[in-house]
Amino acid sequence: MELTGAEIIIECLKAEDVDYVFGYPGGAVLHIYDAFHKQDDVKHILVRHEQGATHAADGYARSTGKPGVVLVTSGPGATNAVTGIATAYMDSIPMIVITGQVPKPLIGNDAFQEVDSVGITRPIVKHNFLIEDVKDIARVFKQAFFVATTGRPGPVVIDIPKDITAHKVDFKYPEEINMRSYNPTSKGHPGQIKRAVDIVLGAERPMIYTGGGVILGNGSEQLRKFTKKLGYPITQTLMGLGAFPATDRQSLGMLGMHGTYEANMGMHHCDVMIAIGARFDDRVTGNLEKFCPDATIIHVDVDPASISKNVRVDVPIVGEVVQVLDNFNKALEQTDRTPNAAALEKWWNQIDEWRSQDCLKYDRDSETIKPQFVIEKMYEVTKGEAFVTSDVGQHQMYAAQYYGFDEPRRWINSGGLGTMGFGLPSAMGVQLAHPDDLVMCVTGESSIQMCIQELATCTQYGLPLKIINLNNGYMGMVRQWQEFFYDKRYSNSHMDVQPDFSKLAEAYGHVGLKIEKSVDVVPALEEAIVQKDRLVFLDFITDQEENVYPMIPAGAGMNEMILV
Amino acid sequence: MRHIISILLENESGALSRVAGLFSARAYNIESLTVAPTDDSTLSRMTIVTSGTEEIIEQINKQLNKLVDVVKLNDLTQDAHIERELMLIKVQATNEARDEVKRLVEIFRGRIIDVTDTTYTIEITGNGEKLDAFVEALSAITIHEVVRSGLLGISRGDRVLS
Ligand SMILES: Cc1ncc(C[n+]2csc(CCOP(=O)(O)OP(=O)(O)O)c2C)c(N)n1
Ligand SMILES: [Mg+2]
Numbered sequence: 001m002e003l004t005g006a007e008i009i010i011e012c013l014k015a016e017d018v019d020y021v022f023g024y025p026g027g028a029v030l031h032i033y034d035a036f037h038k039q040d041d042v043k044h045i046l047v048r049h050e051q052g053a054t055h056a057a058d059g060y061a062r063s064t065g066k067p068g069v070v071l072v073t074s075g076p077g078a079t080n081a082v083t084g085i086a087t088a089y090m091d092s093i094p095m096i097v098i099t100g101q102v103p104k105p106l107i108g109n110d111a112f113q114e115v116d117s118v119g120i121t122r123p124i125v126k127h128n129f130l131i132e133d134v135k136d137i138a139r140v141f142k143q144a145f146f147v148a149t150t151g152r153p154g155p156v157v158i159d160i161p162k163d164i165t166a167h168k169v170d171f172k173y174p175e176e177i178n179m180r181s182y183n184p185t186s187k188g189h190p191g192q193i194k195r196a197v198d199i200v201l202g203a204e205r206p207m208i209y210t211g212g213g214v215i216l217g218n219g220s221e222q223l224r225k226f227t228k229k230l231g232y233p234i235t236q237t238l239m240g241l242g243a244f245p246a247t248d249r250q251s252l253g254m255l256g257m258h259g260t261y262e263a264n265m266g267m268h269h270c271d272v273m274i275a276i277g278a279r280f281d282d283r284v285t286g287n288l289e290k291f292c293p294d295a296t297i298i299h300v301d302v303d304p305a306s307i308s309k310n311v312r313v314d315v316p317i318v319g320e321v322v323q324v325l326d327n328f329n330k331a332l333e334q335t336d337r338t339p340n341a342a343a344l345e346k347w348w349n350q351i352d353e354w355r356s357q358d359c360l361k362y363d364r365d366s367e368t369i370k371p372q373f374v375i376e377k378m379y380e381v382t383k384g385e386a387f388v389t390s391d392v393g394q395h396q397m398y399a400a401q402y403y404g405f406d407e408p409r410r411w412i413n414s415g416g417l418g419t420m421g422f423g424l425p426s427a428m429g430v431q432l433a434h435p436d437d438l439v440m441c442v443t444g445e446s447s448i449q450m451c452i453q454e455l456a457t458c459t460q461y462g463l464p465l466k467i468i469n470l471n472n473g474y475m476g477m478v479r480q481w482q483e484f485f486y487d488k489r490y491s492n493s494h495m496d497v498q499p500d501f502s503k504l505a506e507a508y509g510h511v512g513l514k515i516e517k518s519v520d521v522v523p524a525l526e527e528a529i530v531q532k533d534r535l536v537f538l539d540f541i542t543d544q545e546e547n548v549y550p551m552i553p554a555g556a557g558m559n560e561m562i563l564v
Numbered sequence: 565m566r567h568i569i570s571i572l573l574e575n576e577s578g579a580l581s582r583v584a585g586l587f588s589a590r591a592y593n594i595e596s597l598t599v600a601p602t603d604d605s606t607l608s609r610m611t612i613v614t615s616g617t618e619e620i621i622e623q624i625n626k627q628l629n630k631l632v633d634v635v636k637l638n639d640l641t642q643d644a645h646i647e648r649e650l651m652l653i654k655v656q657a658t659n660e661a662r663d664e665v666k667r668l669v670e671i672f673r674g675r676i677i678d679v680t681d682t683t684y685t686i687e688i689t690g691n692g693e694k695l696d697a698f699v700e701a702l703s704a705i706t707i708h709e710v711v712r713s714g715l716l717g718i719s720r721g722d723r724v725l726s
Contacts, residue, residue: 118578123589127632130578147632181574181635305626308619 005134005165006035009098012141013042015173018069020045020060020432022053026073027113028100031165045432045461048453050077052425054084055451058093059426062412063387064433065218067094067148074100074162075113079120083419085155086124090416091239092216094153096144097121103163104132117159126154134167142174151184152303153216186302188319188327196274196298196315197331203272204343205294205350206232209255212239212415213277213301214321219243220408222325223276229332230339233351235263237278238400239415246404247384252351256284257552258397261359261561262351264552267292268559269350275299277321280310281416290557300324359550359563360401369518371395371470371542374525375402378440378468381525386438386466387430389413391423391447394476397548399442421450424467428454431463438466438529445471445539446495455508458535466528467537469501472544480547485554505537512537566595567621568640568647568717570725571610571628575601579633583610586631592616592624596714607635609725613715636725644720647691650713652677653699656706657684665705672698683708691715 003011009032013021022045025033036044047053050072057068068088072081078099088095102111118130127147129140140158148156200206208230214223220243227234227244234244235255244251255263264286267273273295278284285291291311299306299313300321307316317324362372375398378386384404389412390396396413405411412430414422427441448469458465470476478493502512511534515524521540528536550561573579580599587594595613602609614624621639628637640647657665657679665684669676674688688698692715699710719725 119581122578122582122585179632182632303630305623305630309623312619 001170002168003171004031004035004168005137005160006031008134008137008169008171009141009160009165010035010039010042011171012138012173013069016141016145017066018042021069021071022047022056022060022429023071024050024053024073024077026077026100028074028102028162029071029077029098029165031162032071032098032100044071045428045457047425047457049451050080051083051421052428052451052454052457054081054095054097055087055419055422055425056429056432056454057095058084058088058422059389059412059429060433061088061093061095061429062426063409063430065409067096067145068429070095070097072097072099073113074102074117075115078115078117082120082124083421085121085157087414087417087419087422088155089124089126091212091414092153093155094148095155096148097155097157099157099159101130101159101161104161105163107161117157121157124155125157128157128159130159131161131164134164134169137164138171138173142177143179146177146179147182152306186318186320188300188317188324190327192315192317193324193327193331196317197328197335199272199296199298199315200230200274200328201335201337201339203232204340205269205271205347206230206274207266207270207272207295208232208234208274208276209237209267209278210234210240210243210276211237211278213279214240214243215277215408217277217302217321218408219277219321219325222322222329225329226325226332229329231344232339233266233348235259235266237281237284237415238413240278241400241411242405242408245406247406252355254400255558256281257286258401258548258550261357261550261563262354264558264561265354266351268557270295273297275313276325277301279306282310285310286552286558286560287555290559292558357563359561361564362546366543367518369515369521369540369542371398371472371540371546372402373518374468374470374521374540374542375399375442377521378525379403381522381529382438382440386410386440387412387427387434389423389427389430389439389441391441391443392418392420392477393444393447394472394480394546394548395442395444395447395470398470420447423447424451424465425454425457427465428457428461428463431465432461440466440468442468442470444476445469445473445498445501446475448501452504455505455510455535459509462533463535464531464533465535467505467535469537469539470542471498471501471539472542472546473498474544476546477548483547501537501539505535510535510537512539514539514541516541565618565621566613566615566641568645568715569612569614569625569628569637570640570717571612571637572602572635572725573608573610573631574633574635575606575608576633579608580610582631582633583612583628586627587614590623590627592620598714598716611715611717638719638725640717640719643723645717646720647715647717648689649692649695649715650687650689651695651698652685652687652711653702653707654683654685654709655702656682656708658682661705665702668698668701672701674698
């Protein structure tokens with residue numbers, strides 16, 4: 001049967017099992033919106049800004065593993081989506097972004113609302129397409145979903161001129177995919193895997209260092225088995241939290257700039273490092289010249305370009321984490337060799353000594369609310385079972401440090417790009433994907449204002465988020481750097497002019513509470529949870545001068561942390 | 565070190581800018597870049613001359629391979645290979661220079677492909693050094709215009725990129 005381009009787009013989304021599209025209409029996508037109106041298989045979530053649409057789709061993707069889908073108009077619609085596309089790109093999140101384009105005959109004429117969307121997004125997508133013929137829509141969608149979700153995932157933009165969405169052609173969704181230039185499946189090399197297992201079993205001071213790749217590759221179960229079998233310490237990056245349970249004794253917590261003392265010291269002194277789905281980001285390694293001087297490094301990653309990019313590795317293994325870890329686990333079962341128990345005991349003693357520094361201690365008896373206290377109590381009240389999204393700043397680090405994630409895909413944050421404004425809209429995507437779960441957004445008074453308009457989207461769709469605003473009256477992370485490195489010259493980092501957030505929340509139809517004393521923290525959190533069907537905005541007025549500790553200052557090695 | 569990377573890529577609008585964009589975004593060096601369709605019109609063959617440390621060259625190869633439009637690539641400099649570049653050069657050819665230029669063209673196995681009362685236009689092929697040497701040899705002559713194709717490369721023997 002002949003369908004219009006717009007109808008074909010809907011059919012493609014159905015064929016890909018898309019349940020939600022996050023979007024905002026405009027001239028170039030009116031045919032597509034009309035097609036949306038005539039069906040209700042694919043639900044459209046109307047955001048209040050296109051950045052919100054991308055972050056919402058992103059949160060949906062991170063919490064489910066399925067690609068998030070976005071629909072925006074040409075010109076400003078597309079440019080507003082850019083921040084969210086870059087955010088997804090930096091964290092390798094599968095996403096499909098459909099951008100309207102001016103009619104094909106007008107392209108290049110500086111037409112109304114024309115921008116070169118393919119050109120603008122090229123450096124921040126895994127791939128992008130400009131559709132030039134209605135016949136190509138089905139094939140391009142098939143390829144786009146395939147590219148976005150396989151190998152190292154990432155966002156894919158599909159730019160569609162308006163006239164093409166009105167043209168008609170017979171629709172058939174391709175069953176097979178044929179891309180000679182894209183072959184993402186890779187199996188770890190058996191010889192390298194054997195070599196790696198030998199080195200792993202010979203280790204005296206081993207460290208397992210894992211990142212977001214384990215979560216993206218759904219390798220949490222295999223990682224647990226591997227780590228438990230060996231009894232080795234494990235540290236996870238900001239993006240990797242939850243792949244291995246934070247409450248397990250073998251977990252040393254997060255590593256890196258604001259990682260734990262024991263994790264960073266453990267990394268620095270290890271003799272064998274097993275890096276899995278992590279990319280040796282500069283926020284993790286500190287000064288590369290001082291990085292892990294004694295370590296033999298094994299690196300497993302699905303993306304060959306991540307291997308030996310920043311740090312030379314000794315045993316590179318390119319492959320899907322699940323497959324490689326399965327092979328590791330099999331090899332460990334089949335061999336008679338066991339880890340070096342005596343060396344391991346010594347190593348754990350050393351680690352426990354570092355641990356006894358209690359690097360995350362803070363004044364728990366403070367009357368003024370400490371931000372760490374709010375997160376700790378949030379963890380207790382929710383029994384660690386909430387989905388937690390965050391914005392960017394000190395509050396993000398506190399959430400990562402003090403909310404112990406035991407499961408993957410529960411901790412949703414913008415690690416690579418560090419996008420303020422991510423927290424609220426991404427929480428919307430998480431809540432839509434998990435309607436019966438508790439979804440909390442940890443934010444700061446500055447970050448929340450970057451996408452605050454999405455409070456209206458929450459009202460429209462009845463999304464009962466719990467917003468934990470750690471209101472220190474500053475761009476805290478900026479202020480901290482100014483305190484440490486610019487002699488407390490707080491240039492433009494003071495957020496002294498603020499809306500009354502609880503009233504603002506009420507204006508949008510939500511519940512708002514302002515909390516100013518430590519004793520009121522737990523009751524407020526409990527109240528928010530009791531209000532099961534309402535969005536509750538908790539505005540915690542916290543200690544203005546609190547800093548995130550411990551810290552590796554710029555240029556220092558992982559063994560040179562500043563402690564409290 | 566200098567490397568010559570030969571790439572087969574989809575002959576699609578945008579493929580060239582993906583490659584060029586990768587080099588500028590990651591601050592890799594491009595000395596020359598040539599591209600044209602092959603006997604299979606759906607494919608283009610590109611030759612890039614670049615330079616960098618071994619680590620950077622490894623990254624360039626990996627990052628290029630990641631581009632969805634790139635079908636295959638090969639670092640020609642790792643094995644025996646042939647390099648060729650074409651140069652068109654227009655020089656002042658009056659009085660005794662007319663003979664002098666002709667002699668040099670012969671020595672360098674070039675050809676004079678266009679002649680006026682006052683100028684010669686010369687075609688010459690070879691590797692980059694030969695072309696540089698030719699320009700150098702012309703130092704006493706007035707050069708009006710130099711057009712170079714950028715380097716083309718192919719492996720020696722029966723190795724093929726396909
Ligand atoms: C869009 C964007 N602009 C600027 C920054 C730089 N930046 C990083 S953290 C931060 C301050 C965040 O303040 P707030 O949301 O109040 O969080 P706090 O650090 O106080 O917890 C800023 C401005 C950023 N990450 N993102
Ligand atoms: Mg703040």
